Amino acid sequence: MMYKVTLLKTDEEWQFYLRNAAIEFIETHSEHLGISEDDFDLQQIVECRRCDKEAYERHDAYGISTGYWCDDCYENNYPYRKDQYDYEAYGERLDDDY
Numbered sequence: 001m002m003y004k005v006t007l008l009k010t011d012e013e014w015q016f017y018l019r020n021a022a023i024e025f026i027e028t029h030s031e032h033l034g035i036s037e038d039d040f041d042l043q044q045i046v047e048c049r050r051c052d053k054e055a056y057e058r059h060d061a062y063g064i065s066t067g068y069w070c071d072d073c074y075e076n077n078y079p080y081r082k083d084q085y086d087y088e089a090y091g092e093r094l095d096d097d098y
Contacts, residue, residue: 006041019044048073 003022005014016022026040048055048070055068061081069078 002045004043004045008039008041050077
């Protein structure tokens, strides 16, 4: 997991692998620059299962979570079905008129 710190006024970004390191960075830089800690944005970034890019939770055709995948791996290397399962198209018929 990774953490991204953004200075909102200038859009500068820093990345950390530990949450405590990101918080300590915000505290020390807000004192050093003379700005409020609210001027920083801290986001948790989840990495892709296959590579180190930012990822989003994906679901298979049945709606079951398959983990976090980036857009590139989802389009090219996704091992699960992406199409939606049509529950109404399968199963027994209610009438006997075949």
